Amino acid sequence: MxxxxxxxxxxxxxxxxxxxxxxxxxxxxxxxxxxxxxxxxxxxxxxxxxxxxxxxxxxxxxxxxxxxxxxxxxxxxxxxxxxxxxxxPADLKDDSPIGSHSAHSIGLYLDERQATPSQRRALNREYERSAHPGGRRLGEVWEQVRSRV
The missing domain is CATH 1.25.10 (Leucine-rich Repeat Variant)
Known part of the structure; x- marks a missing residue:
């Protein structure tokens, strides 16, 4: 062995x-x-x-x-x-599909990004609506959320 x-x-x-x-x-x-x-x-x-x-x-x-x-x-x-x-790390997760992560992984991502409660809700909504696995790049979704909320 x-x-x-x-x-x-x-x-x-x-x-x-x-x-x-x-x-x-x-x-x-x-x-x-x-x-x-x-x-x-x-x-x-x-x-x-x-x-x-x-x-x-x-x-x-x-x-x-x-x-x-x-x-x-x-x-x-x-x-x-x-x-x-x-x-x-969040920067590494940015290049992966949002729906390929677990909900826990998304939560850690939001913690590292220091997301506000409204940003958390918005990104979690996008996560729930996404294909699982798959979807848009997480970093792209985060940038969109940040610019709106």
Missing amino acids: TNSSSDPQNGSPQQLRDLARTGDEHDRWLLAGRDDVDSDLFILLAEIGEEDVLVMLARNTATPGPVLELLSERGGVLADEARLNTNA
Whole structure:
């Protein structure tokens, strides 16, 4: 299973970082899916750069925003996955379809944008009316809402 005595499901932060360095891709994939590890481990896994591990990082809602930004810079499907992550920074979410986000993701977006109550209502109305998944770019909808409300 691994080239290390560590287990990807258990261990101290240092043991998990060591496993990321010495284990196999499957170990790193399991680590990338965890929600209880420190940001240093997410950064290390992103730096190692194995495609399946990167996709798991992009999909993991515990992945920190700065790591998602790094993943999005790689382009393609990886960027799409990173933009749709609930934890993605607002600027990253701007380029994704509004209806492809969860309601929770939209709420976090509005928090980061420091939306007023009327802007929240307007954007939530647009979200509810949108195709799911799909719709217009979130950033485009936000700009429209900001200019009206």
